[in-house]
Amino acid sequence: MDSMISVIRPDGTADPExxxxxxxxxxxxxxxxxxxLRAFDEKAIALQRAGRIGFFVPSAGQEACxxxxxxxLRDGDWIFPSYRDHGMALMRGxxxxxxxxxxxxxxxxxxxxxxxxxxxxxxxxxxVSVSSPVATQLPQAVGAAYAxxxxxxxxxxxxxxxxxxxxxxxxxxxxxxxxxxxTPTVFFCExxxxxxxVPVSRQTAASSLAVKAQAYGFRGIRVDGNDVLAVxxxxxxxxxxxxxxxxxxxxxxxTYRIGPHSTSDDPTIYRSAEEVAAWREKDPIRRFAAxxxxxxxxxxxxxxxxxxxxxxxxxxAVEVVEAAPPVPFESLFEDVYAELxxxxxxxxxxxxxGKE
Amino acid sequence: MPQATLLQAIHDAxxxxxxxxxxxxLLGEDVGREGGVFRMTQGLMRRFGQERVIDTPLNEGGxxxxxxxxxxxxxxxxxxxxxxxxIYPAFDQIVSELAKMRYRSAGQFTAPVVVRTPSGGGIxxxxxxxxxxxxxxxxxxxxxxxxxxxxxxxxxxxxxxxxGEDPVIFLEPKALYRxxxxxxxxxxxxxxIGEARIARSGDDLTLVAWGAMAPVxxxxxxxxxxxxxxxxxxxxxxxxxxDIGTIVGSVNRTGRAVILHEAPRSCGFGAEVAALIQERCxxxxxxxxxxxxxxxxxxxxxxxxxxxxxxRRVLAAVRAAMAF
Numbered sequence: 001m002d003s004m005i006s007v008i009r010p011d012g013t014a015d016p017e018x019x020x021x022x023x024x025x026x027x028x029x030x031x032x033x034x035x036x037l038r039a040f041d042e043k044a045i046a047l048q049r050a051g052r053i054g055f056f057v058p059s060a061g062q063e064a065c066x067x068x069x070x071x072x073l074r075d076g077d078w079i080f081p082s083y084r085d086h087g088m089a090l091m092r093g094x095x096x097x098x099x100x101x102x103x104x105x106x107x108x109x110x111x112x113x114x115x116x117x118x119x120x121x122x123x124x125x126x127x128v129s130v131s132s133p134v135a136t137q138l139p140q141a142v143g144a145a146y147a148x149x150x151x152x153x154x155x156x157x158x159x160x161x162x163x164x165x166x167x168x169x170x171x172x173x174x175x176x177x178x179x180x181x182x183t184p185t186v187f188f189c190e191x192x193x194x195x196x197x198v199p200v201s202r203q204t205a206a207s208s209l210a211v212k213a214q215a216y217g218f219r220g221i222r223v224d225g226n227d228v229l230a231v232x233x234x235x236x237x238x239x240x241x242x243x244x245x246x247x248x249x250x251x252x253x254x255t256y257r258i259g260p261h262s263t264s265d266d267p268t269i270y271r272s273a274e275e276v277a278a279w280r281e282k283d284p285i286r287r288f289a290a291x292x293x294x295x296x297x298x299x300x301x302x303x304x305x306x307x308x309x310x311x312x313x314x315x316x317a318v319e320v321v322e323a324a325p326p327v328p329f330e331s332l333f334e335d336v337y338a339e340l341x342x343x344x345x346x347x348x349x350x351x352x353x354g355k356e
Numbered sequence: 357m358p359q360a361t362l363l364q365a366i367h368d369a370x371x372x373x374x375x376x377x378x379x380x381x382l383l384g385e386d387v388g389r390e391g392g393v394f395r396m397t398q399g400l401m402r403r404f405g406q407e408r409v410i411d412t413p414l415n416e417g418g419x420x421x422x423x424x425x426x427x428x429x430x431x432x433x434x435x436x437x438x439x440x441x442x443i444y445p446a447f448d449q450i451v452s453e454l455a456k457m458r459y460r461s462a463g464q465f466t467a468p469v470v471v472r473t474p475s476g477g478g479i480x481x482x483x484x485x486x487x488x489x490x491x492x493x494x495x496x497x498x499x500x501x502x503x504x505x506x507x508x509x510x511x512x513x514x515x516x517x518x519x520g521e522d523p524v525i526f527l528e529p530k531a532l533y534r535x536x537x538x539x540x541x542x543x544x545x546x547x548x549i550g551e552a553r554i555a556r557s558g559d560d561l562t563l564v565a566w567g568a569m570a571p572v573x574x575x576x577x578x579x580x581x582x583x584x585x586x587x588x589x590x591x592x593x594x595x596x597x598x599d600i601g602t603i604v605g606s607v608n609r610t611g612r613a614v615i616l617h618e619a620p621r622s623c624g625f626g627a628e629v630a631a632l633i634q635e636r637c638x639x640x641x642x643x644x645x646x647x648x649x650x651x652x653x654x655x656x657x658x659x660x661x662x663x664x665x666x667x668r669r670v671l672a673a674v675r676a677a678m679a680f
Binding site: 128337 | 410418422
């Protein structure tokens with residue numbers, strides 16, 4: 001369980017043993033979504049630095065993980081993501097405006113500004129509202145999968161989380177429940193080497209994170225998390241097994257967060273420039289571009305065009321979202337319960353009276 | 357109408373709820389083969405199968421988390437946490453996940469989970485089998501908190517909780533499981549969430565008490581009556597959202613209020629009830645609003661009887677209010 005599955009070899013060609021054999025339009029779609037995700041992150045950081053949004057959690061360096069996993073999902077599957085998985089949302093068809101609206105927390109946000117930025121939620125793709133405490137979504141993913149299995153539906157759930165998440169009680173609970181009940185759940189751990197500042201060596205003394213699956217009675221697999229085809233292949237296989245009633249899988253995707261944990265973090269405190277530079281060499285987007293060029297599907301001009309197109313799509317979406325009005329303040333009291341109880345009606349009326 | 361214990365009434369509500377709605381699913385520790393440590397779910401696994409009556413691994417956070425996921429995906433999970441004292445490992449899942457799912461998703465996702473748990477003292481269970489944690493959950497926006505004290509209310513409120521759209525913390529006064537009997541309607545019986553029960557009518561003082569303290573309040577009211585004091589006893593049944601209208605109507609008439617609970621006094625739910633009464637009934641009050649409660653100590657084993665409020669302690673507060 002400590003060996004790692006890769007598809008794209010150092011020379012840019014695909015390992016025929018592992019190649020998921022995606023059609024050309026899917027390969028290009030994966031590339032476009034990764035480029036879009038990178039452009040989205042760069043813009044969001046710029047917006048935060050300019051004071052137009054308060055906070056952001058970038059995923060640069062990990063695009064192959066969320067986009068590759070997102071591509072393996074099907075309609076009906078449930079997504080229990082972490083805050084760094086907006087790539088999954090993009091891949092599943094969540095509009096840029098929904099994600100940006102969430103960051104702005106204005107009327108363009110379908111979740112009405114209820115959470116700080118990067119706490120995604122989109123019912124239409126069964127992407128469940130993100131929590132800040134890590135791994136709380138894991139047992140929930142097991143429950144959603146249990147319900148699907150009980151009704152005989154051929155769907156799976158995926159729960160994604162970081163290396164830090166594997167230290168939580170919730171990780172243990174969820175893995176154990178999934179093993180006992182053989183739920184169609186894929187545990188997708190994006191091991192980006194750090195939980196904010198703490199390295200993975202301080203999260204576990206185990207030889208890998210994937211090996212932990214063994215203690216719960218199911219498969220653990222390690223995959224190259226900077227290789228979008230490998231991620232697509234491994235997650236796709238695990239989801240297919242889950243839907244076929246073959247139980248859960250733990251996937252450890254080895255990757256690296258190129259940027260800070262969040263816009264509030266300074267990663268130079270805890271890691272060296274050399275280390276970051278070494279991982280920049282393994283950039284998942286450049287690596288996939290090299291593969292696509294080798295296959296004759298892209299060239300320098302189309303790579304540049306894809307980046308420009310992504311940038312322009314983000315720019316347009318920002319324009320739309322920035323024009324939206326603030327969230328109406330009465331909404332403060334809504335959605336606490338199905339119906340507004342008396343004490344919240346009183347509080348709302350007092351607030352309204354104070355504003356008159 | 358047939359007589360039943362509180363335990364039988366809750367069992368019947370679960371059985372009928374499961375028979376009526378295939379989305380209802382029970383999960384918890386020992387709820388299946390054993391039928392629960394109090395035998396609340398006895399026979400349900402045999403009847404509905406182990407996929408709907410689930411013996412879970414021993415992890416409360418996992419149980420609540422799993423129930424949330426089931427509810428997101430269309431089920432109606434009813435969780436049993438073996439003792440309310442064991443609910444704290446699931447506190448994050450309850451407070452930040454279950455209670456907030458509707459709000460943080462702006463209604464895109466909801467988690468109508470019922471969390472049943474035996475609460476309160478009176479069984480010589482010491483610190484780990486006797487606590488009354490209702491204040492934590494009343495303090496948590498998004499939760500409905502229910503605590504019945506009669507068999508009919510237990511059946512009717514549990515049926516309402518299972519059929520509702522919001523998560524409910526359903527606290528069961530375990531001291532009353534087998535010690536109270538009462539008439540319970542057969543078949544589907546619902547008591548609306550958010551409506552108090554006037555357990556005894558009176559004119560001189562309003563005594564608010566819930567769970568296992570409701571019968572203590574009635575006994576105290578009997579003692580007061582012997583002294584010529586007419587006490588009205590109100591059992592809120594739903595702690596939150598509280599039926600404040602019934603309480604205010606009563607206190608405005610009697611002019612005196614005593615609140616009784618077995619949870620520790622400071623920041624107990626009684627403090628909130630007292631604050632609401634003084635905000636709304638100030639000019640009708642003839643005496644301070646008094647509280648009779650458990651002490652601000654851990655729940656003791658050997659001295660349980662000294663810890664728990666009894667009718668004499670309640671009567672002392674009633675006398676103080678009358679003499680003020």
